Amino acid sequence: MTLIEGLLLKNGRIIDPANAVDRKGDLLIQDGKIVAVSPGGRISRGRHRNLAVYDCAGKWVVPGLIDMHVHLREPGEEYKETVESGTRAAAAGGFTAVACMPNTRPVNDNQSVTRLILEKAQAAAHARVYPVGAISKGSNGETLAEYGEMQQAGIVAISDDGRPVINSQLMRRALEYAGNFNLPVISHAEDPALSRNGVMNEGAISTMLGLRGIPTAAEEIMIFRELALAEYTGRPLHIAHVSTAESVALIRRAKDRGCRVTAETAPHYFTLTEEAVLSYNTLAKMNPPLRTAADVAAIRQGLLDGSLDAIATDHAPHSTMEKEVEFDLAANGIIGLETAVPLTMALVREHGLSPARMVELLSVNPARILGVAGGSLATGRPADVTVIDPELEFCYTEEMVVSKSKNSPFLNQQLKGRAVLTILDGRITFNAAEI
Amino acid sequence: MRPDYRFTHKHILGIDHLSCDDIEHILQVAESFKEISSRSIKKVPTLRGKTVVSLFFEPSTRTRLSFEIAAKRLSADTFAITTASSSATKGESLIDTAKNLEAMNPDIIIMRNAISGSPHLLTRHIKTSVINAGDGTHEHPSQGLLDLMTVKEHKQRIKGLKLAIIGDIAHSRVAHSNIIGFSKMGASVTVSGPATLIPRNVERLGATVCLSVREAIRDADVVMPLRIQMERQNDALLPSFKEYAAFFGINRQTLEAARPDALVMHPGPINRGVELTPDVADGSRSVILDQVANGVAIRMALLYLVLGNA
Numbered sequence: 001m002t003l004i005e006g007l008l009l010k011n012g013r014i015i016d017p018a019n020a021v022d023r024k025g026d027l028l029i030q031d032g033k034i035v036a037v038s039p040g041g042r043i044s045r046g047r048h049r050n051l052a053v054y055d056c057a058g059k060w061v062v063p064g065l066i067d068m069h070v071h072l073r074e075p076g077e078e079y080k081e082t083v084e085s086g087t088r089a090a091a092a093g094g095f096t097a098v099a100c101m102p103n104t105r106p107v108n109d110n111q112s113v114t115r116l117i118l119e120k121a122q123a124a125a126h127a128r129v130y131p132v133g134a135i136s137k138g139s140n141g142e143t144l145a146e147y148g149e150m151q152q153a154g155i156v157a158i159s160d161d162g163r164p165v166i167n168s169q170l171m172r173r174a175l176e177y178a179g180n181f182n183l184p185v186i187s188h189a190e191d192p193a194l195s196r197n198g199v200m201n202e203g204a205i206s207t208m209l210g211l212r213g214i215p216t217a218a219e220e221i222m223i224f225r226e227l228a229l230a231e232y233t234g235r236p237l238h239i240a241h242v243s244t245a246e247s248v249a250l251i252r253r254a255k256d257r258g259c260r261v262t263a264e265t266a267p268h269y270f271t272l273t274e275e276a277v278l279s280y281n282t283l284a285k286m287n288p289p290l291r292t293a294a295d296v297a298a299i300r301q302g303l304l305d306g307s308l309d310a311i312a313t314d315h316a317p318h319s320t321m322e323k324e325v326e327f328d329l330a331a332n333g334i335i336g337l338e339t340a341v342p343l344t345m346a347l348v349r350e351h352g353l354s355p356a357r358m359v360e361l362l363s364v365n366p367a368r369i370l371g372v373a374g375g376s377l378a379t380g381r382p383a384d385v386t387v388i389d390p391e392l393e394f395c396y397t398e399e400m401v402v403s404k405s406k407n408s409p410f411l412n413q414q415l416k417g418r419a420v421l422t423i424l425d426g427r428i429t430f431n432a433a434e435i
Numbered sequence: 436m437r438p439d440y441r442f443t444h445k446h447i448l449g450i451d452h453l454s455c456d457d458i459e460h461i462l463q464v465a466e467s468f469k470e471i472s473s474r475s476i477k478k479v480p481t482l483r484g485k486t487v488v489s490l491f492f493e494p495s496t497r498t499r500l501s502f503e504i505a506a507k508r509l510s511a512d513t514f515a516i517t518t519a520s521s522s523a524t525k526g527e528s529l530i531d532t533a534k535n536l537e538a539m540n541p542d543i544i545i546m547r548n549a550i551s552g553s554p555h556l557l558t559r560h561i562k563t564s565v566i567n568a569g570d571g572t573h574e575h576p577s578q579g580l581l582d583l584m585t586v587k588e589h590k591q592r593i594k595g596l597k598l599a600i601i602g603d604i605a606h607s608r609v610a611h612s613n614i615i616g617f618s619k620m621g622a623s624v625t626v627s628g629p630a631t632l633i634p635r636n637v638e639r640l641g642a643t644v645c646l647s648v649r650e651a652i653r654d655a656d657v658v659m660p661l662r663i664q665m666e667r668q669n670d671a672l673l674p675s676f677k678e679y680a681a682f683f684g685i686n687r688q689t690l691e692a693a694r695p696d697a698l699v700m701h702p703g704p705i706n707r708g709v710e711l712t713p714d715v716a717d718g719s720r721s722v723i724l725d726q727v728a729n730g731v732a733i734r735m736a737l738l739y740l741v742l743g744n745a
Binding site: 202203204206207208209210211212243277280321324325326327328431 | 451486528529530548549552555556560569571572573574608611634635636637639640668
């Protein structure tokens with residue numbers, strides 16, 4: 001057996017906006033690092049005899065994708081997902097890193113839970129795992145969690161995702177105290193009094209189906225508050241899963257004023273409308289809910305014009321026990337790691353998103369917002385690389401799903417464009433040719 | 436009605452799914468069944484040997500009894516399960532309950548459930564016919580049909596009439612089914628009531644919104660106040676029943692705006708003195724008890740037609 005000395009990705013379209021690169025070329029990986037990027041496509045086997053060579057002609061070679069918003073369900077709900085299965089799904093979707101939200105059982109509100117997650121991640125090693133710690137103890141919205149200790153254990157941000165911080169004073173204190181540790185604060189923006197008992201977007205469809213609606217104002221009011229607090233404290237704030245047109249407009253105006261705000265949206269918010277709920281499809285139930293076509297158009301625009309900084313999946317695995325039930329009783333959320341690339345590719349094909357902008361949204365900006373490595377193909381960097389085949393069409397079937405849960409509204413749909421090779425620290429974590 | 440018309444529905448989930456021809460046909464069949472209930476021996480052998488199970492997850496007197504009488508007058512065997520005696524209280528899922536029922540081979544399951552869309556969920560998991568006897572705030576198709584039948588009996592038509600529905604439109608599956616059914620059949624439907632109880636974009640169902648009750652009732656052929664529930668006060672949707680009665684209740688005076696021959700309907704049970712004063716409820720324009728009587732005929736028709744396609 002010959003010892004593989006490294007990987008050579010030949011003749012791909014190297015898209016590396018962090019270094020202003022978008023051209024055909026070769027990328028050489030050795031000892032887990034990017035050692036050469038040759039624009040001419042001229043790295044030959046030559047002195048590197050035992051290279052594994054991948055022909056990337058017609059494919060995109062991009063910095064490893066980073067999903068800054070996933071739920072890995074471990075500890076506590078391992079029947080839905082584990083760090084192992086979730087990171088395997090991440091690799092299959094082209095992601096080399098994920099940031100996992102703290103709403104586990106128990107909540108990741110202290111260093112021991114953070115350490116547990118990272119131990120599991122180290123053992124699994126399908127993707128880098130960046131834990132997000134809770135804003136408040138137990139995510140109860142009452143007292144601050146131990147940001148310093150959690151940061152020493154490995155958290156990269158704080159959020160009470162899944163539960164809005166109702167108390168404005170606590171949110172202000174969280175922004176302030178997070179400043180001592182340079183931790184970004186991620187807001188799940190929802191006014192719970194307005195959204196109470198709601199199960200879908202409020203409007204014509206909710207009225208037609210007799211389902212309790214969640215008004216767009218429930219999100220916008222809270223974003224307005226978060227922006228006011230971010231500006232008042234001068235601290236960076238990140239808005240999770242933006243779903244409405246007015247939310248995009250609020251964020252755009254705040255950025256114009258110089259507010260240190262960033263925001264993400266999820267692929268389902270630029271792909272599906274509330275009409276996906278018709279027939280009471282619980283696979284279209286999520287929070288925030290799917291909105292109208294006008295909101296979808298505004299989200300797309302926000303991704304194009306920079307109002308929105310990142311695409312994150314909000315990967316939320318649930319078993320059939322939580323989803324094959326009456327609509328009101330069904331859990332919120334869908335899995336998303338394995339469909340993010342094809343759904344974003346649709347924006348590239350049909351809505352004028354440039355490939356470089358796609359890489360910013362899925363890699364460069366998440367790295368920058370979280371303050372973690374990645375998002376760049378510069379030489380000397382850890383070799384986290386994703387190869388995307390923009391033309392590959394496939395039917396996303398239940399059998400293909402790598403995640404432990406299968407709750408996707410995109411099942412059995414024909415999708416186009418996907419990650420075919422995922423490389424983490426120079427090691428292949430996913431190769432579509434092997435499935 | 437088209438000459439080649441056939442009733443093809445295996446389930447009755449809502450009026451939304453029914454065509455005008457379907458509705459006409461159901462009303463005709465119901466009309467022909469109505470006479471059975473006035474016989475001294477109120478029973479025909481039409482559904483002999485058929486099994487009808489009613490699965491009620493919400494309290495109901497009128498609708499459950501009406502379906503049961505309808506099934507028995509057609510000679511079907513009927514069985515009733517209510518929440519108190521079902522496995523739902525033991526934590527069994529709705530799908531498991533339904534699959535267990537299906538294993539005993541009933542011909543129809545009549546379900547009432549507090550959650551919108553639950554009968555739709557049932558039809559995706561079992562093969563038995565399902566009739567929706569009210570799902571959450573979505574639809575109550577047999578009520579909508581019996582209301583259409585009652586109006587048609589009194590007015591000989593639906594097309595061109597004006598129906599005014601007053602009250603808690605947001606939480607009323609009866610309002611939903613009636614808005615859809617009456618507008619589908621060519622009537623104009625106006626809804627009114629406290630703005631807190633008018634659902635967003637209700638126009639898309641076919642209704643016109645008019646916040647003035649008096650204006651909503653003006654020249655109406657049918658006035659239908661809805662039951663207002665006590666819990667709406669606690670949800671901060673209403674200040675008090677007293678204020679509701681004063682500003683949104685139907686009484687002899689408010690009814691003056693309607694056509695002189697206007698019908699007064701109510702899906703029951705009535706909060707006397709709140710949404711409707713007793714003199715109007717019991718007055719000459721009230722057809723509330725005709726609605727109840729027609730309910731049996733409509734449900735006989737639905738059981739008969741659905742079993743014809745099972």
